[in-house]
Amino acid sequence: xxxxxxxxxxxALIVATSTAMLINRDWRxxxxxxxxxxxxxxxxxxxxxxxxxxxxxLVTGWMVVAALGMTRLGLSHIEEENEETFWPRGRWFRMILxxxxxxVAAGSTPRIEAAIPGLGLQVIAGSLILIGAGVVxxxxxxxxxxxxxxxxxxxxxxxxxxxxxxxxxxxxGLLAVTNLGLGIVGSYLLIAGVYPPDSEDEETA
Amino acid sequence: xxxxxxxxxxxxxxxxxxxxxxxxxxxxxxxxxxxxILSLTALIIPIDxxxxxxxxxxxxxxxxxxxxxxxxxxxxxxxxxxIIYGLAALxxxxxxxxxTKNRFVSxxxxxxxxxxxxxxxxxxxxxxxxxxxxxxxxxxxLVLPYQKPGRGVVRFLIYQTLAMPFILFSGWMLAGVEASPxxxxxxxxxxxxxxxxxxxxxxxxxxxxxxxMLMEEASPYVTGxxxxxxxxxxxxxxxxxxxxxTWLRTSPQLSNAIIFAGVFMVASGGxxxxxxxxxxxxxxxxxxxxxxxxxxxxxxxxTEVVNVTFLLLVPRGLELAVWALALSIIKRKAYSLRxxxxxxxxxxxxIAVAALIFAHLSVAGFxxxxxxxxxxxxxxxxxxxxxxISFWAFAGLFGLLIAAIRTxxxxxxAEENKPWELNESWVxxxxxxxxxxxxFILGTFPQILQLFIANLPTLFDHLGQ
Numbered sequence: 001x002x003x004x005x006x007x008x009x010x011x012a013l014i015v016a017t018s019t020a021m022l023i024n025r026d027w028r029x030x031x032x033x034x035x036x037x038x039x040x041x042x043x044x045x046x047x048x049x050x051x052x053x054x055x056x057x058l059v060t061g062w063m064v065v066a067a068l069g070m071t072r073l074g075l076s077h078i079e080e081e082n083e084e085t086f087w088p089r090g091r092w093f094r095m096i097l098x099x100x101x102x103x104v105a106a107g108s109t110p111r112i113e114a115a116i117p118g119l120g121l122q123v124i125a126g127s128l129i130l131i132g133a134g135v136v137x138x139x140x141x142x143x144x145x146x147x148x149x150x151x152x153x154x155x156x157x158x159x160x161x162x163x164x165x166x167x168x169x170x171x172x173g174l175l176a177v178t179n180l181g182l183g184i185v186g187s188y189l190l191i192a193g194v195y196p197p198d199s200e201d202e203e204t205a
Numbered sequence: 206x207x208x209x210x211x212x213x214x215x216x217x218x219x220x221x222x223x224x225x226x227x228x229x230x231x232x233x234x235x236x237x238x239x240x241x242i243l244s245l246t247a248l249i250i251p252i253d254x255x256x257x258x259x260x261x262x263x264x265x266x267x268x269x270x271x272x273x274x275x276x277x278x279x280x281x282x283x284x285x286x287x288i289i290y291g292l293a294a295l296x297x298x299x300x301x302x303x304x305t306k307n308r309f310v311s312x313x314x315x316x317x318x319x320x321x322x323x324x325x326x327x328x329x330x331x332x333x334x335x336x337x338x339x340x341x342x343x344x345x346x347l348v349l350p351y352q353k354p355g356r357g358v359v360r361f362l363i364y365q366t367l368a369m370p371f372i373l374f375s376g377w378m379l380a381g382v383e384a385s386p387x388x389x390x391x392x393x394x395x396x397x398x399x400x401x402x403x404x405x406x407x408x409x410x411x412x413x414x415x416x417x418m419l420m421e422e423a424s425p426y427v428t429g430x431x432x433x434x435x436x437x438x439x440x441x442x443x444x445x446x447x448x449x450x451t452w453l454r455t456s457p458q459l460s461n462a463i464i465f466a467g468v469f470m471v472a473s474g475g476x477x478x479x480x481x482x483x484x485x486x487x488x489x490x491x492x493x494x495x496x497x498x499x500x501x502x503x504x505x506x507x508t509e510v511v512n513v514t515f516l517l518l519v520p521r522g523l524e525l526a527v528w529a530l531a532l533s534i535i536k537r538k539a540y541s542l543r544x545x546x547x548x549x550x551x552x553x554x555x556i557a558v559a560a561l562i563f564a565h566l567s568v569a570g571f572x573x574x575x576x577x578x579x580x581x582x583x584x585x586x587x588x589x590x591x592x593x594i595s596f597w598a599f600a601g602l603f604g605l606l607i608a609a610i611r612t613x614x615x616x617x618x619a620e621e622n623k624p625w626e627l628n629e630s631w632v633x634x635x636x637x638x639x640x641x642x643x644x645f646i647l648g649t650f651p652q653i654l655q656l657f658i659a660n661l662p663t664l665f666d667h668l669g670q
Contacts (some may be wrong), residue, residue, distance in 0.1 A: 131370075138363060147359055151366050158370040165377050170272040174334040178369070181341040185362065188345060193353030 007047065007122035010040040014126045015102055018133035021149055022094045022140075027072050030149055035065045037130070041156045044126045048119075048164040053172050057159060060176040064152060064183030071187035072145060075194060094140065101132030119164045130157025148186030155179060207266040208252045208278035212243060212286050213322045220314030227311075233300040236310035240294035240317070247286035252278055276325040281663040286321070288515075288657050289437070292522035293317045295640075296430050299526060302636040303426040303533035309346055313430060316342050320438040329445045330376030333369045336406065336439065340365035343431050347423040357418025364405045364412055365435075371402030379450050392452065396459050399446065400466075406439045407500065410469040413493050417477075420485035425536060428485075429529025432492040433522050440499050440514060447503065448665040463504040464594060470497025472597045475604025479611070484535070484542040484561075487608050488528055491568045494601050495521055498583060501598060505586045511662040513582050519654055520567065520575035520647050527640035528564035531557040534633055544611075549619030556629045558616045560637040562609060567644050569605035575647035 017033040017040070024030055038061030046054035105128035112124050134154025141147060159175055219239050223232050250256060253267040268277040278286065297310050319339040323332035344362065348354045378395035382388070404412055419428045447453050474494030481487045495517070502514040532542070534557040539546035551558045567574035570581075580602065587595045629637070647653065662668070 142356070142359070144354065144359065147363065151363065155366070155370070158373075162370075162373060162377075166373075168272075168274060168331075170274040171331060171334070173272060174331065174338070178334060178337055178341070181338060182366070185341050185344045189348060189354045189358070192348045192350055196351065 003047075004122070006043065007120070007126075010043040011122050011126045011129070013037070013040040014129050015098070018101075018129060018153065019095065019098045021153065022098055022133065022137055023091045027145055028069075030146070031065050031069045031072070034149060034152065035062060037153070037156065038062060038065070040126065041130070041160055044123050044160045045163045047123055049167055049172070053163075053167075053169070056172065056176055057179075060179050061152075061156070064179055067180075067183045067187050068145065068148065068190075071190050075190060094136075097136045097140070098133060101136055102129060105129045105132060116165075119161070123160060123164055127157045127161035130154065130160065133157075144189050145186065148182060148189075151182055152179065155182070206263075207269045208282070209269040209276040209322070209325050211265060212247065212278060212290070213276065213318050213325065215318075216240070216243060216290075216314045216321075217318035220311045220318065223314065224308055224311035229306045229308075230301075232306075232308075232310040233297055236300075236314050237294045237297035239314065240290045240297055244287045244290035244294060247283045247290060250283075252280050252283055254280060274331070275327045276322060277327055278321075278325050281660060282324070284657045284660055285324070285441075285664065288519055288522075289317065289321065292433070292519075292526070295523065295526050296433070299530045299636050299640075300426070302630070302633040303424075303530050304537055305424050305426040305533060309427060309430075312342055312346055316434060320434060323438055324441055324445075328376070329442070329449070330373060332438075332442050332445075333372040333376075333402070336435070336442070337365055337369045339438075340435065343427075343435075346427045347419065347431070355418060355422035357415045357420075357422050360415035361419060364408070364415060368402045368405035371398050371405065375399035375402055379446075379453075382452060383450065392456075396453075396456065396462075399453075400459070400462055403439070403443055404466070407436055407443075407496055408493065409466045409500070410473055413470070413474075413496075416493055417481075417486040417489040420489035421483060421542075425485055425488065425532040425542075426529045429488070429492075429525045429532070432489075433525045436492075436496050436499065437518055437522070440503065440518065443503060444511065444514065444665060444668060448668040451667070454667070460504055460506065463500060464591075467497045467500030467502075467504055468594050468597045468601075470494060470500060471601035472497075472604075473601070475601030475608075477604075479604040479607040481608065482544045484532060484544075484547060484612065487565075487612065488525075488532060491528075491565065491605055491608070492525065494605055495524075495568055497601065498580070498598070501587065501594070502583055505583075506590060507586050509582070509586055511665060511668055512658060513579065513586060515658040515661050516579040516582055516651075516654060519657065520579060520644075523575055523640065523643050523647065524564045524567045527560050527637065527644065528568070530633075530640065531561035531564065531637060534629060534637075535561070538628070544615045548615050549617070549623060551616040552619045552623050553626045553628050555625065555627065556634050556637050560641050562613050562616070563641050563644055565605070565609040565612060567648065569609055570602045571606070571609075573645060573648045575644045577648050578651035 014037060017037040020033040021030045038058050042054050042058035045057055105125050108128060109121055109125045113119060113121055131154050134150045134157060137150030137153060138147060223235055227235060250265060252265050255262055255264045267279050268275050297313060300309050316339045319335050323335040326332055326335060347358050375395050375398035378391060378398060382392050382395050408416055453459055471494045474490045474497055478487050478490035499514060499517055502517055505513060535547060535550060535554060536542055567576040570576050584595055587598060
């Protein structure tokens with residue numbers, strides 16, 4: 001019973017962190033929310049995978065957050081986040097989007113549980129909310145850091161659900177490498193073009 | 206020694222070593238030689254069959270265990286590995302001539318190794334993860350450290366990342382479909398997920414918008430390499446799905462979806478190419494049309510499906526390599542590659558312009574060039590299935606031909622008194638010359654390819670048997 005309650009708290013945490021990442025424009029808050037989101041995901045993953053494999057996902061996630069955070073910290077004096085140029089935009093629009101994602105997840109969770117018994121309502125709900133929030137994030141931004149955050153959110157949601165059906169160490173390892181790779185690629189893209197080329201780069205262009 | 210170590214670990218480690226320890230100038234030859242040796246080894250030494258070398262007997266075993274799963278390359282994979290590493294060697298040797306440095310060879314070797322791992326991993330649907338890792342490795346090549354990332358590269362990253370979950374989920378759902386083939390709901394869901402996954406991976410209409418964008422933003426040589434490598438392995442991955450699951454081969458709805466996806470790509474790629482005023486974007490749309498042809502080949506309801514697909518895949522590597530090399534040489538003179546900036550370049554870069562036009566004509570299926578035999582074979586099979594589909598495939602290729610004629614017209618529009626010059630270096634001239642000769646040889650004597658593709662149908666248990 002206690003485990004069930006903690007799992008629902010993890011789902012609530014996922015909704016809260018996804019909303020925070022989507023509506024807040026401060027990158028520090030977004031990365032903090034991502035770090036907390038990985039804790040919730042860790043709990044849901046360990047419902048089906050051993051504690052050690054779940055921990056690996058948590059540590060990987062935090063490494064990604066650290067990589068992105070350190071990169072962005074070094075850029076804070078150079079580039080401020082630009083306002084998106086498309087309409088509709090704004091906090092309320094994003095709140096409505098997250099509400100829609102949550103409602104869709106709430107509606108489809110029992111049906112998926114009925115179709116694939118044994119996954120667990122919390123696991124399905126948490127996973128669907130993260131996938132939906134990630135896709136919404138990708139849809140409403142062209143900012144590089146936010147695109148990477150959207151992809152990581154979507155992948156985390158997928159990993160929670162996939163952990164319930166595939167417990168291979170190789171897959172867990174490859175998914176961890178994919179997450180780390182996304183973090184590193186994101187960091188690279190963030191700093192690309194910020195600093196002027198040195199003479200060697202100019203030669204090799 | 207086992208085959209996965211030789212054709213996955215060795216090139217990956219070589220790539221790492223080149224990246225860390227070798228000077229950029231020496232990387233193309235080193236990487237090219239390593240890839241060529243791997244290609245020849247795959248061609249000469251059969252996997253999993255004992256060989257006698259003087260008094261010494263040796264065997265390259267086929268399988269290696271890794272974290273509880275296996276990576277296996279069997280005897281039938283030999284010709285495929287020879288093709289892959291042979292074409293990779295071609296790309297690496299051309300690096301110096303194209304002026305592309307920035308770790309292209311080292312990261313390129315790692316990418317080819319990862320993609321080879323994608324055809325070796327068992328269960329084969331884990332290949333989606335390796336394809337995603339290879340796609341991420343391409344990013345540092347596409348965006349140089351001092352260059353702002355454009356929209357194309359971001360879309361590429363998004364689409365490739367979205368593909369992976371769809372394919373992994375669909376693979377799991379397909380197992381359920383196999384267990385209860387009568388369950389229409391699960392079948393539809395699995396088919397839709399699989400279709401979406403491959404649509405993202407292959408850049409099926411309308412998800413290919415990142416390709417022309419990338420051709421404008423990034424180095425044509427690197428983008429050309431990407432447009433060769435990823436679709437090639439994705440097609441082999443897709444053939445694996447068709448081979449593994451009977452209902453995918455027999456489902457008329459899925460077959461129609463594949464045909465329409467392919468014909469949309471050929472027709473739209475060709476027609477859009479004919480409307481462009483940018484050489485890079487034209488190459489991007491031509492690559493899209495070629496991917497469409499590959500999808501059409503996979504949709505054939507014939508025993509020739511594997512033969513036709515590989516007959517398209519091999520010349521594609523050569524065509525794109527020659528085209529991208531020529532484009533890179535031209536880009537050093539006319540940075541934006543717009544028609545207005547390349548006008549009259551035929552007189553100052555005659556070899557590069559000629560190579561570009563021949564590669565373009567080959568993609569359009571012009572007779573005597575490498576692309577022609579494969580397109581004839583595909584048309585012959587398509588015409589037996591549907592004349593409408595054949596017509597639209599022809600329309601797409603006709604669009605590519607119009608684009609080639611427009612490009613040629615722009616190149617030769619020089620001032621009357623402008624003298625002819627030869628501005629290509631001897632390395633560039635030799636590489637382009639060899640490439641064009643290769644295009645003619647493959648077009649005139651396509652039976653040469655039989656050496657490589659004759660045994661490829663044995664890669665698959667059901668497909669093409």
